[in-house]
Amino acid sequence: MTPPRHDARNGAAEVLARCAELDAFTAAPDRLERVYLTPEHAGANRATAAWMERAGLTTWVDAAGNQWGRREGSTPDAPALVLGSHLDTVPDAGSYDGMLGVLMAIAVAERLQETPLPFALEVVGFSDEEGARFGKALLGSQAVAGTWDPAWWELRDQSGVSLREAFTGFGLDPERVGEAARRPEQVVAYLEAHIEQGPELEAADRSLGYVTTIAGARRFHLRVLGEARHAGGTPYPRRRDALVGAGEAIVAIERLARASDCIATVGQIEVRPGAVNVIAGQADLSLDLRAATDDERDAMWDRMRAEIERICAQRGLTVEVSEQHRASVAPCASWLQEVIRTAITTTGDSEPMALWSRAGHDAMAVASIADIGMLFVRCRDGISHHPAEEVREIDVAHGIDALERAVLGVAEVWHADR
Amino acid sequence: MTPPRHDARNGAAEVLARCAELDAFTAAPDRLERVYLTPEHAGANRATAAWMERAGLTTWVDAAGNQWGRREGSTPDAPALVLGSHLDTVPDAGSYDGMLGVLMAIAVAERLQETPLPFALEVVGFSDEEGARFGKALLGSQAVAGTWDPAWWELRDQSGVSLREAFTGFGLDPERVGEAARRPEQVVAYLEAHIEQGPELEAADRSLGYVTTIAGARRFHLRVLGEARHAGGTPYPRRRDALVGAGEAIVAIERLARASDCIATVGQIEVRPGAVNVIAGQADLSLDLRAATDDERDAMWDRMRAEIERICAQRGLTVEVSEQHRASVAPCASWLQEVIRTAITTTGDSEPMALWSRAGHDAMAVASIADIGMLFVRCRDGISHHPAEEVREIDVAHGIDALERAVLGVAEVWHADR
Secondary structure: OOOOOOOOOOOHHHHHHHHHHHOOOOOEOOEEOOOOOOHHHHHHHHHHHHHHHHOOOEEEEOOOOOEEEEEOOOOOOOOEEEEEEEOOOOOOEOOOOOHHHHHHHHHHHHHOOOOOOOOEEEEEEEOOOOOOOOOOOOHHHHHHHOOOOHHHHHOEOOOOOEHHHHHHHOOOOHHHHHHHOOOHHHEEEEEEEEEOOOOHHHHOOOOEEEEEEEOOOEEEEEEEEOOOOEOOOOOHHHOOOHHHHHHHHHHHHHHHHHOOOOEEEOOOEEEEOOOOOEOOOEEEEEEEEEOOOHHHHHHHHHHHHHHHHHHHHHOOOEEEEEEEEEOOOEEOOHHHHHHHHHHHHOOOOOOOEEEEEOOOOHHHHHOOOOOEEEEEEOOHHHOOOOOOOOOOHHHHHHHHHHHHHHHHHHHHHHHHHO | OOOOOOOOOOOHHHHHHHHHHHOOOOOEOOEEOOOOOOHHHHHHHHHHHHHHHHOOOEEEEOOOOOEEEEEOOOOOOOOEEEEEEEOOOOOOEOOOOOHHHHHHHHHHHHHOOOOOOOOEEEEEEEOOOOOOOOOOOOHHHHHHHOOOOHHHHHOEOOOOOEHHHHHHHOOOOHHHHHHHOOOHHHEEEEEEEEEOOOOHHHHOOOOEEEEEEEOOOEEEEEEEEOOOOEOOOOOHHHOOOHHHHHHHHHHHHHHHHHOOOOEEEOOOEEEEOOOOOEOOOEEEEEEEEEOOOHHHHHHHHHHHHHHHHHHHHHOOOEEEEEEEEEOOOEEOOHHHHHHHHHHHHOOOOOOOEEEEEOOOOHHHHHOOOOOEEEEEEOOHHHOOOOOOOOOOHHHHHHHHHHHHHHHHHHHHHHHHHO
16 A cells, blocks of 8 residues: 555545534534434534535525535536535434535535536535434435435424424425425436444554445334233233343344344333333334345344244233334445545555445435445444544545545546546 | 122222222323322322311321321320321322222221220321332331431432422422321321232132231342444444343343242333434343342342343443332231231131232331231232222222221220230
8 A cells, every 4th residue: 555645734624623513513512412303403504504605605405404505517507416414413423423424525615616527516414314303214315315205294203293393393394395306317426425334444444445335224113012010019920021021032133133244223112101110011112124135134134023023922922013214225336436446546545445334324315316426434443323433634634535536536437428 | 708798888889989080180191190299199189188088087288298187086195096008109000009098098987987996097198109200119108107318309200300399399398308207106006908919819719818028129220331333333243232231131130030939120221322223322220129038039139130240241231230229028017917817807708818918018118117017909910000900899898898897906906905
């Protein structure tokens, strides 16, 4: 590997400073939590729009709350190469998952301000990727992809507020969400930079990697039903304890996934009635399941479901399953993989690393209207969705260089195509 | 067994109707939840006081929110035989756990209104037995027993309201809680009727039983600490999933208790951050542990704790334990066991059944100032702490007869003693 080239003035320090500035838009004073259609969402949009305008972009918020910026290409009304990621977070989040990709895109737009491009250049900060508020991920990018499902209007957050009500409260008109959709002919391609959220780049001592495919998650809600009874007076043979059944299921889910190449996570649990001296009559669990291919993932779910039903039946419990989310594996376009791979080589890494993403990304939704490409940036210890998320300035600097180079690479291919 | 004697006019139907009337004092329209120091607590006190007055009792609410009624004995200012139970409930409760004993006591007072007694007769509706609001049980009866601990003032409910603040909000003065305490010389004895909360009377086809001893529970709060990380990006070897550790602990707790004579229940669990796509970094559990003797119970806890620590260590998790509640086994006074046993025989059951209580009762707290006796009433399928709680009118009728007879029995013994 040749020694890395690093232009200290390429904007990496500013990108990191802006990530820190966005931390101020949070629902809680002591931790970062910025979910869809909240005052903090609006605040992050406003700050991002100001940075977009300094980069020479014209800005607007679309009908689903996504923040956009655009500069025209050499031909008026040409289709746009879209760069972006998301501005929402999980509860108790780190500062980079999503935001880094938006701010790197703005830095690239700023650097290319005087460079003629054959297409328009757009930057988008998607409004909901994590699905932390309504349990349904990729709401912002699905609106842009035109795959919004009217059934979602009745999704409710933990306070009982429906998505429809939240739209109105944010100043958006639910009837007009269709206006956020972009047509395929309006989009040249979509490029997203994102922290890796895994340990492989760090283990291989590399700043950047290009993504081959994005695993599609399936998410389920499991409700285990038993009987709430007195904790003292009910002997074991009479118990139908939903929480012990849920505990056994959680352990089995891990055991099955671990023995395969799948990743399964139960991140939520709630029990009712939830009193210290009452046996749980009901336990509600979330399940998030991912694999490198849809077939592996679906086969694993069939095995898990059978095992959970077996555990519950043995305990006199019943289980209700509903699927909350299902996304197919999304492959990155091979020409964009090559553009990004080549772009990474200009940062001094002569054999860029190919990665597949176990995490979902907005690019999955955008894939239904445009070719997608993704650039991963190394993060410390693979940590994400946690305040300890950390990226190195040198890696961000390489990332901005590579993303800028990828934009020019797309222009070359696009030119050659016409 | 001789055929049961049942006087249809002994008040059983009215007691059941009043239990149903008390259901109206609830925090939720669709289920019964009446916890300490709430408007519904005040409402239940007012309704109960009205029934007490119709039974010829003079009423007051004491400095800890307990509802009292009293009639004097033949000698002015004589000590009192206290009958009672509690008026608070768990969340999503049935109509009888606690309330039945208070309303049976009022029915007995009404029937004995014209009968001279050598002692005063008091009825108490304790304000907090379940501990559902502040996690600490027997608050009402501990105030009466004079065992109130000033450390409790800082206990907080799920909304963050402290016990001190709740006292003030209810119109009580925290500084005067000591005035609720009764001195041993003021109390002849304490008798409590309660649903069995177990299946033994039903299995033996009996209406009533007398209690030999009340098991003391220990309650713990367990906090399992891992690391919140991205559900997709974190491979299994890097995970420290607090919820899988908690699940394994919950299964182990059941396995250990089941193999012994102990009863252990995890009725509460909460995880943080609690998002569908984030590994749980923290899981908080309650543990309620009971046994026939304190020694068995304490030995079981030592084994459980070691097992939980082993499970957590193996997963790179840590566990923090704090004890929330500890009550010793409380024996019923042998002379009161005999009085109640004899009283039951007058209802037609010539060989009354002796039971030990796995559930805690206000009598445990009162035991520190007076001899205690308990009468159990059969309930359907042993169900309690659940809307499906059910008692039969014939059993309540036998119970009122037996409780009345027990009051007269105490008078005979007390007379003989003097």
